Amino acid sequence: MANLFIPFNLFMKTTPLTDTHIALGAKMVDFAGFYMPVRYSSDLDEHHCVRNAVGMFDVSHMGEFVLKGEKALQKMKKIVSNDVSKLERGQAMYGYLPNASGGIVDDLLVYHLDDGNYICVVNAGNIDKDWAWFNQHNSENAEMHNISDRVALLAIQGPKAADALQPLTSVDLKSIPYYRFVRGAFAGVDNVIISATGYTGAGGFELYFHEGHAVEVWNKILEAGKPFGIQPIGLGARDTLRLEKGFCLYGNDIDDTTSPLEAGLGWVTKFSKDFIAKDILLKQKEAGLQQKLAGFTMIDRGIPRGHYLIKDVAGNEIGHVTSGTQSPSLGYGVGLGYVKTAYSAVDSEIYIDIRGKLLKAKVVKLPFL
Numbered sequence: 473m474a475n476l477f478i479p480f481n482l483f484m485k486t487t488p489l490t491d492t493h494i495a496l497g498a499k500m501v502d503f504a505g506f507y508m509p510v511r512y513s514s515d516l517d518e519h520h521c522v523r524n525a526v527g528m529f530d531v532s533h534m535g536e537f538v539l540k541g542e543k544a545l546q547k548m549k550k551i552v553s554n555d556v557s558k559l560e561r562g563q564a565m566y567g568y569l570p571n572a573s574g575g576i577v578d579d580l581l582v583y584h585l586d587d588g589n590y591i592c593v594v595n596a597g598n599i600d601k602d603w604a605w606f607n608q609h610n611s612e613n614a615e616m617h618n619i620s621d622r623v624a625l626l627a628i629q630g631p632k633a634a635d636a637l638q639p640l641t642s643v644d645l646k647s648i649p650y651y652r653f654v655r656g657a658f659a660g661v662d663n664v665i666i667s668a669t670g671y672t673g674a675g676g677f678e679l680y681f682h683e684g685h686a687v688e689v690w691n692k693i694l695e696a697g698k699p700f701g702i703q704p705i706g707l708g709a710r711d712t713l714r715l716e717k718g719f720c721l722y723g724n725d726i727d728d729t730t731s732p733l734e735a736g737l738g739w740v741t742k743f744s745k746d747f748i749a750k751d752i753l754l755k756q757k758e759a760g761l762q763q764k765l766a767g768f769t770m771i772d773r774g775i776p777r778g779h780y781l782i783k784d785v786a787g788n789e790i791g792h793v794t795s796g797t798q799s800p801s802l803g804y805g806v807g808l809g810y811v812k813t814a815y816s817a818v819d820s821e822i823y824i825d826i827r828g829k830l831l832k833a834k835v836v837k838l839p840f841l
Contacts, residue, residue, distance in 0.1 A: 498510070505596070522713055523674055525700055536591055540615045549745055550746065550747055554568075554582070556582055566651075567580060568732055579726060628677050636696060637696065648667075659692040711795075715799075715808070716841040718808065720765075763810045766809060766816045767808055768808075771831075776806075776826070777796050782825070795808045801841050816835060818835055
């Protein structure tokens with residue numbers, strides 16, 4: 473009989489750096505349909521590397537849509553919760569795509585290029601869904617291009633990121649304000665978007681460029697960053713880093729069924745303009761929220777995990793955990809979870825049901841770190 477064994481990664485998507493990750497000894501996993509590195513050494517070492525020095529992530533699995541022309545802004549104002557008309561050229565903005573029922577299609581970043589053109593950066597697992605949503609809601613006939621397969625995206629994060637990258641560009645990296653970007657030459661590649669953004673809360677940059685240059689740029693950054701202790705970093709540390717800062721993860725803390733207002737995204741929900749589901753969300757706001765996404769820290773020893781139940785002192789269910797971990801920086805358990813509004817105030821006492829035991833925790837103000 474013929475050997476019918478098929479490598480499990482055969483049906484996964486790859487990035488231009490997949491072979492590089494394998495050569496570096498990374499543990500590879502299926503993440504949102506992509507064959508991605510979850511770690512190279514240990515999650516703990518990689519986490520501390522980013523918090524204290526500098527690390528590099530391959531996030532080329534993310535999706536990128538270009539919208540251009542005179543109809544682009546009109547469309548963006550309708551489908552994005554935040555007010556894209558306020559974006560200056562060279563500025564980025566966080567927001568989400570509300571669905572027709574008041575849930576969240578996806579959260580995203582919007583970059584305003586010159587001449588009123590925009591790039592939307594969406595989550596890897598939602599590329600096809602988001603692209604369909606963009607096309608479904610394009611009564612303006614805005615010009616749109618899905619360039620996800622042509623873009624490499626590297627995130628160089630940590631307090632030493634600017635020093636590590638500076639030898640590779642004439643752009644003054646430390647002069648780029650948070651959530652601003654410039655386009656320039658980097659590591660010998662022209663027209664690189666150098667963005668002072670990231671998903672770790674440790675400072676740093678995200679670089680967008682043509683995928684054909686991915687390997688050479690990756691290698692040049694690792695070489696330039698050696699004096700600063702740079703390491704390649706996997707998705708495991710990316711998750712603990714974002715959680716310490718209280719950043720939402722799509723599919724965990726927000727999804728098609730969650731209310732953005734309950735998720736704490738009211739700050740990027742601009743009711744001063746018209747957008748999809750505005751009336752639904754406005755009614756929610758006026759009626760008062762039934763539950764809220766809260767950050768909590770463990771008082772009793774234990775590690776909270778997604779889907780664990782949250783209860784009151786009497787054992788009554790009041791919510792559930794959406795994200796949780798043992799914080800590498802703090803040394804104790806932290807988490808995010810939806811709780812009834814009455815239990816969402818800072819210092820509220822809650823209990824996490826961990827394998828049948830009610831372990832005490834308290835609601836805290838985000839970020840944890």
